[in-house]
Amino acid sequence: MSTPEKKVPVVKQTPPSSDETVAPPEPTATEPQPAPVPAPAPESPTPAPVPAVAPTPSVAKPKVKKPKVKKPKVAVSKKDTGKFKQYRYRTRILKGAILPILYGVVSFQMLNLYVYEFPEYYKYNIMIILLGFLLGLISISSLTFFNMLRAKKNRGNGVKLNSVIGVAIYIPFLLILLTLALFYGLALAWQFSMGFFITAIFPILIVIFYELSSKLKFFVEEIPDQPSEGRRLVAVQ
């Protein structure tokens, strides 16, 4: 179940989707850096809409509709050269965890059946599962955590999310997986991957707890049509 992302002030006039919003672009490294402007707190300038109170039959009060205060659009950068969209990092992590957690849970369920119902029949290697688990725990969870930590420290501009780190994590996973599959059996590769996938639950927990503890919200900023041009993680109040 995904967590709905809250809207943040937008520059773009087109209505954003439910989990996304538009923010001014990040200044590029080659351009002269503008004075750091605090990232906008998406909801802070906008008063929360007053919920409509349903009239109760016992108390017959005339329904007073408060005028909705429109949230002023706030530019985070002096230089408004492009259109960035902001996506809630938590929602991305949550959606990204659906497939690996499904894969891991079904795999563990299968393993559970064979191990406990047919112990003499089916053997598994706990060390291989732990290896996958440790790799996932150390790489994915720590990557998530340190990204947020850096974004928190560099709250104004956020931190650039580098694909190279992802590739650097993925290569050892792929190497171990293929080595196991080719030289030790596909079953071991499967056991390794199930340990890896089940760690997809930790980034969710890390993001949730880190947001709660730091009272910040983390957003991924990217240009919609050119996501590879620059992607950064920003922390907002």
Place this chain on the structure above:
Amino acid sequence: MISRIIKSVLLLFCVIGLLFLPMSDIFLYNESMDTGFKDLIRVSSERVEHTDYHTSDISTFVNDYFIFYVPAGNSRILDNRRTYDYGGYSYRYGDYIIANLSSIQLFSYENGAEINVEWLNATAINGTIFDVENNYWIVPSTSVIKWIEDLPKPQNLKRKIRLDEYETHEIQLNNWVVGSDYRILSGVVKVTSDYPISVMHHKQYATGTVDEYGYDMINYNWDGIYSAYGKKLFTRITGDCWISALEANTIINVWDYSDKNDDVTLNLDRFEGWAYCRNAIFEQYGFDDDLVLISADKPVSIVAGLQSDQCFTQMFGKDGRDFLFPCFGKVLVHAPNGASIELEDKSGNQGSYKGTLDKGEMKIFDFKVAYKLRGYSSFEWAQLLSSEPVLVYTFANNQWYLDENAYGMISGEEYVTTYKKTTEYYSHGWVPYPADTEFKIPIRSRMHLTIINLDNSGNDLEVDFSKLHIPYKTQLKAHQPVTFDFSTDSYYSMNMIVEDTGYKQPPEWNYRDPHNRYALDHIPRIDVHDDDVEGFEFRQKVSWENITKGSTVKIESAHPVLVFINYDKDQSYYPQGVDLIPGLTPPTRRSLPDLPATIVFISGIVIAIDMVMVAIGKRSIVEVFGK
């Protein structure tokens, strides 16, 4: 747009992978794929008719790890007045016992299979005189059976054998000397191999090629049938062979490796069988003691050997539910979990049945098979559909004999094989597997029942015979066998007794008059106190009805055991029995993965990429349909 299409395809791939995951056999691929790649290269350059010879997966009967019990086959006196002539001199022996005439035969599928045969425990007896005429060792009556560990200098307990592709090797047990003329009599043997092999045990070995079809000598040496299930089997077939397809459009190749005169290629439909057995009218004589390779693109049920009027074997079907097999007289169906079954007697309909079996219930169906003399195989096709996995046996218990004393006799041996599930969420995917902790064994005649501990440590065992309800409890040591002798007092003057072949209690010969037969003295015995006679204990006598009319043996153990049925008591002089030994390594794929497993594996790679990319802020493929 292109990116979205690619993501959609990847997402679809991952979803299909997730759907395939529970029903794929990915957890069965416990062997490296390099053999699969080697075969792919080899097969690409081979002639079309040889392309079947690809990697052998590990299945129940093509396996790389076997532990089994070798019974003291034919270890009985032949004739106490017999004169033995040697070199013009005549020797006379009062009583003599021949050593174990059975043999273990190994069949290899791939080049360079290093096979180790090792006795985990065994008894030995000193056979000193070789009977040239009958090709066996004679044991003096003064001989004492010893455990091999008690021999002064036990030696030669292991053998290493190297076999190439489609080679075979036969180990004759009475020629296995373990020190000071002591020869292996019985025991538990372990066979391991680096490549999958098949192992067969038969009680007597053939004395040579038999050219004359239907000649009794072949029956004398090789009576008995065995069964198997799988996609590939390299074996020895004396005469008869039945192959049943249980899936539509099954292509089967039968290669006669001995003289190439029995090669055949079959394309069978579901529940279609092929009978290649003795039939003088059709001038068909089956195989002539050939080495035969049977390979099929889908698992088939195989029954082979030489059908006799006392044969007995377990039948194997697809998922334990769909069976097509030759019935040699009667069919016994045992439903451990209860089942609705539909049994069809395809010749005459006498044995057909449609109904429900309760949990643990056994039923016997008489097919009224017509006896067709010695030059013919007497059988009828039987088809069985079951809602749950069931254990099926067929046997011919001398129903054609006029001598009522012989009626009901069975001769044969079998390792009881239950079914194990290999998929979780689907009803298919049950394979035969021999080791278990609970068995319920039907008894249909006088028999030896041996239970073998597969554990390296102690194993608590409880055995209960349904007609006595005296649980026999013991603890078996590592790989220790225990044999139960179910017999009657009326025919062979033997009671139901228990042979505990513990290491510290070597069995002794016990002479049993008036039938001039020797048997092992079984320790300890099951004694039943008779309340009618004060202070007197005697052994419980078991009647013929007790052991033929629905009696069962229930076996429970803390750790997995093997159960070996040995119907050899009714043919004491020339016991018959051939058995293909079920292996203990769970089914494993050694070839390249099949489509579901491949999709599951690749989808795992894609999901891992997605997982890493999301961690660095990218959009998951799950969000492909979002804005």
